[in-house]
Amino acid sequence: MTILLSFLLLLGYSNQSVNELNITVENIKDPKGQLIVAIFNSKENYLKKPFESQTIAVKHNNTSIKFKDLPQGQYSVSIIYDENNNGELDKNFFGIPTEGFGFSKKSMGTFGPPSYDDTKIELDGDVSITISLKYF
Template identity: 35%
Template sequence: MKLTHALLPLAAALLALPASAVDLQVTVLEGPAAPAMYYLALFDSAEALANNQALLSRKAELRDGTAQLLIRDLPAGRYAIKSFADENGNAKLDTNILGLPTERYGFSNNAIGRMGPPTFDAAAVELDADKRITIRLR
């Protein structure tokens, strides 16, 4: 009986531990052949994506149209990525007069929107363990 009472606080402490952290490896394909910077923004909710409030952002050099990024220690959950290749070096996604991108861009799940960016649900990736994904720029 005493052993059971001694284990209860231990069990409660284990239940209070945060979910384990996971790593996300992102491979980018079909970027420009010329050197360019690749920008990635990670979102943890539909509201964050709609309001452009990234949980984190990263950048990497694209070489021969490809790049790889490793995002470490994310809490398990659902995430969406939006990204682009900065082909002219101004650190932003350029658009034409209609608001359409003039530089290559992409989303996780290679999601495509209708008359705008894809929804969070279309781009969301479930992370419950380390994962590798590929984003093809368009």
């Protein structure tokens, strides 16, 4: 009986829900450079320390990215269209971005990026979202 109970407990722990986040990025104005895609799983780490990230070479005006084996929870997605491959979002003298960017839930901040709460999505199973890049 003890062996059976132990086996069943092990099965329960190994069966934790893993999910996939599929992101379609639209409105890439000129297929060059790279996309820096970051996902955040907490308000404290939002736009500071990604839970996971990917850098993808841009070859088309639309592209798809997959994050696999994510635990169930809330996530926020941030994308930078790094046209010149310098690894950051370039800004002009006034701090206005000169490269494309986007966030989950099509959120935009008034003065600066939107909040974590405005961009978070619930991941409970496989989820697909579309982010259209914004430019100033």
